[in-house]
Amino acid sequence: MDMHNKFRPNPDLKLIEKVREVMRYHHYQYRTEQTYCDWITRYIKFHGCQKHPREIGKLEIESFLSHLAPERKVSASTQRQAFNAIVFLYIKILDLPVAEDIGHVRAKRQSRPPVVLTKYEVQQVFSWMKGDHLLMAKIFTGVDSG
Structure with a gap:
């Protein structure tokens, strides 16, 4: 995608408000917006709020996602949803690349x-x-x- 045509959120807004603005521009469902904002907030709080997400990267993403599986006992689809929200944050909001080789402890799919x-x-x-x-x-x- 050409960087000149990319939608840029209002720089005066707070991070979560930027997320909402971009999601509304791209016509995401309201429930998806709520869920992504929730995961992004959890991701930031998990790292103690001392650093802006722009200053943290691959290792922090891996540690957050790895924390979800064994400690929070989330399902594989929930963990994937959290990952997608974080990728959205880095690519669409912060305009930063996300490492493709993120290795984290994956939640196991349960056979029923x-x-x-x-x-x-x-x-x-x-x-x-x-x-x-x-x-x-x-x-x-x-x-x-x-």
Whole structure:
């Protein structure tokens, strides 16, 4: 993208207000705006607010993201959302490159095996049901459908 055509937020605004202005310019959803601002605020507070994000870089990003997985026990998608918010901050607001080789402790995706009821358990559930609900449940599960 040509640097002359890039939208630049009002320099008199505070950092989070700049984030909001750029997100609104690019028509991000309001909920995305709230979430990104929250992650950016957490990122800044995590590093003690002594330094501006412009003065911190790859190591601080890695330490924040690594902190989320084992200590805060966030999911992989939540950690990725935090990463995207920080990348947005550096690229769109601060106009700084972000290292592509950020290595952090990644949250593990949990496998969730499907819950399957035994025939006996299905019969138990049906014994508690009556009328239309019982009929719908039997049709849905294929019991007594011929």
